[in-house]
Amino acid sequence: MGRNRKKEGYQDGAKVLGTYPLETVLDDIGEYNREFQGYLVRMSSLRYHTFAKGLKCAYCDLVGSFFALQESYNGDREGKQPRAHFNLYALDPRDGTWVLMTKDHILPRAEGGKDTLDNLVTACRRCNAKKADKLDFKPPRKPKRSRKKRRKDIMAHFAATVERITIEPHPDADRLELAAVGDYRAVVGKGQFKTGDLVAYIPEQAVVPDPLLEEMGLKGRLAGKAQNRVKAIKLRGVLSQGLCYPAREGWEEGQDVTEELGIVKYVPPIPSQMDGEVYGAGFDYTVKYDIENYKRFPDVLVEGEPVVFTEKIHGTWTQVGVVPDALAHEEHGTLMVTSKGFAEQGIVLIPNEENEDNLYFRAVRANNIEAAVRDAFDYMLKAGDPVFVLGETFGSGVQDLGYGYDPRKDNIGFRVFDIYVGVPGHGRYLNDDELDDACKDMNLDRVPVLYRGPFSKEVMAQHTDGTETVSGEGQHIREGIVMRPQTERRHPSLGRVQLKSVSEHYLLRKGGTEYN
Numbered sequence: 001m002g003r004n005r006k007k008e009g010y011q012d013g014a015k016v017l018g019t020y021p022l023e024t025v026l027d028d029i030g031e032y033n034r035e036f037q038g039y040l041v042r043m044s045s046l047r048y049h050t051f052a053k054g055l056k057c058a059y060c061d062l063v064g065s066f067f068a069l070q071e072s073y074n075g076d077r078e079g080k081q082p083r084a085h086f087n088l089y090a091l092d093p094r095d096g097t098w099v100l101m102t103k104d105h106i107l108p109r110a111e112g113g114k115d116t117l118d119n120l121v122t123a124c125r126r127c128n129a130k131k132a133d134k135l136d137f138k139p140p141r142k143p144k145r146s147r148k149k150r151r152k153d154i155m156a157h158f159a160a161t162v163e164r165i166t167i168e169p170h171p172d173a174d175r176l177e178l179a180a181v182g183d184y185r186a187v188v189g190k191g192q193f194k195t196g197d198l199v200a201y202i203p204e205q206a207v208v209p210d211p212l213l214e215e216m217g218l219k220g221r222l223a224g225k226a227q228n229r230v231k232a233i234k235l236r237g238v239l240s241q242g243l244c245y246p247a248r249e250g251w252e253e254g255q256d257v258t259e260e261l262g263i264v265k266y267v268p269p270i271p272s273q274m275d276g277e278v279y280g281a282g283f284d285y286t287v288k289y290d291i292e293n294y295k296r297f298p299d300v301l302v303e304g305e306p307v308v309f310t311e312k313i314h315g316t317w318t319q320v321g322v323v324p325d326a327l328a329h330e331e332h333g334t335l336m337v338t339s340k341g342f343a344e345q346g347i348v349l350i351p352n353e354e355n356e357d358n359l360y361f362r363a364v365r366a367n368n369i370e371a372a373v374r375d376a377f378d379y380m381l382k383a384g385d386p387v388f389v390l391g392e393t394f395g396s397g398v399q400d401l402g403y404g405y406d407p408r409k410d411n412i413g414f415r416v417f418d419i420y421v422g423v424p425g426h427g428r429y430l431n432d433d434e435l436d437d438a439c440k441d442m443n444l445d446r447v448p449v450l451y452r453g454p455f456s457k458e459v460m461a462q463h464t465d466g467t468e469t470v471s472g473e474g475q476h477i478r479e480g481i482v483m484r485p486q487t488e489r490r491h492p493s494l495g496r497v498q499l500k501s502v503s504e505h506y507l508l509r510k511g512g513t514e515y516n
């Protein structure tokens, strides 16, 4: 690559003239030449035909979400007409950078593979490079498919959905208004929307493709290295969470448009201490866990309902599962330790020597959790039920908040927030009082309980902000609280009733990390 080619406006060595939504190219393939921005583009490329077969990398999870028009040559030379070509890009959910999508020869050319459409698949540049001419290429750490089909989980998850908004005046600005979705507020331009309009509500943590940012006039104005990640901000004193994008023709309320918009959820890189050797155990061995925000489900908790509030600790989500012998993995045994990101994919850390320094295993050892579970839940395991202790591992260096712990000095914080008994999807979470008893039995600390009593918005607000109560010294801000009924119950659209209320100071803090 030439020097100085990584500067802004260049991708893969060629000048970016603009970005375009997928249909600009995919609907026009075959037409010989077309002109874009004064440049001639050959539209019959075999690459475009390959992309039309599938936008997803054949070897990993990246999906091409937009095209960039890039200069082939500018016409300066020999009076030739300027030419350009389209490149397909995926967004890396870890940092929002553009990953070039290429056409890949299934049977490599070196092996006599042909340049024909049936021998071509879409592959991201990373996988293509790793594959090179190896016939038996398998990308690293691709989870094995679960033996059973993944159960459809009704738990809400990260998505851009079509919502009907209510417009409210902005208390402190003439040219701005507030769009309300549930209890969320997103700042929008005055007159841009009216009450009752349908919008795609793009939540925090979304990585947004360039064409969409351009359409919304927000290019280069969001967070992250690539300036394309949605973060909470305070605009003239009002907390703004998420973006509103005008609904396209035919969209219906509640529709999930995440894929259509090319949006992906931001996935932070895995720090080495949290990474390790893994295997695909499947979804019977991992608990899928998400806590929705109260603002999105403001009507689920009922005024006066007996609830328990616990402090939400900013560490890393940890599963310590012990399964009965009958359900043991034939190679890796009965201990199912995993992180949130891995658990979402049915992946478990291998309990071997290579993983000895892995943070999660260190937390398990330091707190003697495996033995404690075997002891306290002996009867359950004998009855054939797996037990999953879910807790937060934390301390300085894990995230930006330390709570007085420092795993680098062998002082690892660990607190239990849930215990799930049974095969995931078929078992249940322990109720508040049962969880208390179990933690005492296991000699493990639970996350701090801040409140037990009737629910109200006022008590929620009282406990959301403040200082942490883990260290006993109030060392820094509190992330927020987790609220749930004292007796577990479910809700038709939320699933398990459990909501978080996040402190504004936490959302707006500088230098925050979100590893998991």
Ligand SMILES: [Zn+2]
Pocket: 057, 058, 059, 060, 061, 062, 123, 124, 125, 126, 127, 128
């Ligand atoms: Zn790939």
